[in-house]
Amino acid sequence: MSETESDIDTTSKGDALPSTESEWQEILTDEQYEILRERGTEPRFGGPNIEPDDDGQYRCAGCNAPLFDNETKFDSGTGWPSFFDANEEVVETQVDTRHGMERIEVLCSRCGGHLGHVFEDGPEPTGQRYCINAVALDHDTDQEWVISLRVWDEYPDIKIYRYELCWAEGVAKPPGDDI
Numbered sequence: 703m704s705e706t707e708s709d710i711d712t713t714s715k716g717d718a719l720p721s722t723e724s725e726w727q728e729i730l731t732d733e734q735y736e737i738l739r740e741r742g743t744e745p746r747f748g749g750p751n752i753e754p755d756d757d758g759q760y761r762c763a764g765c766n767a768p769l770f771d772n773e774t775k776f777d778s779g780t781g782w783p784s785f786f787d788a789n790e791e792v793v794e795t796q797v798d799t800r801h802g803m804e805r806i807e808v809l810c811s812r813c814g815g816h817l818g819h820v821f822e823d824g825p826e827p828t829g830q831r832y833c834i835n836a837v838a839l840d841h842d843t844d845q846e847w848v849i850s851l852r853v854w855d856e857y858p859d860i861k862i863y864r865y866e867l868c869w870a871e872g873v874a875k876p877p878g879d880d881i
């Protein structure tokens with residue numbers, strides 16, 4: 703059977719989702735881990751530039767699930783990527799009472815990653831404002847290759863890193879290319 707692009711499910715990483723927090727730490731950058739797994743918040747205007755995928759989707763940096771459509775993105779002036787609607791199949795919400803506030807937290811239902819919060823002061827037609835950390839959104843999918851920094855070895859006082867050249871998530875590998 704020949705593998706064509708349409709056979710490749712770019713919405714999932716198959717069975718490759720980490721099952722432990724230390725596995726998550728390995729595949730995510732420190733910033734991604736802090737936001738997605740420790741429910742952090744990036745500084746205003748502090749996130750990376752994000753671009754939608756070729757199909758107009760913003761994807762989860764943790765599991766590549768398509769979370770938000772480019773058509774629903776708007777400029778809220780808040781310093782965080784903002785959307786007035788979400789892909790209900792993979793985006794879920796829950797009440798978040800941390801920091802003495804009652805907010806509605808936005809999560810990726812596929813990997814459980816924290817994305818941001820949703821507020822009721824968004825534009826028409828939904829009136830909702832999904833306020834999302836740019837770090838939680840995949841921003842490498844336009845590149846065929848990514849260079850990632852991985853921990854290679856670890857000692858009590860020192861960590862040795864190495865750079866690895868990897869295929870970006872969601873990019874089809876050419877058949878027979880053994881890298």
Ligand SMILES: [Zn+2]
Nearest residue numbers: 762765810813
């Ligand atoms: Zn996810």
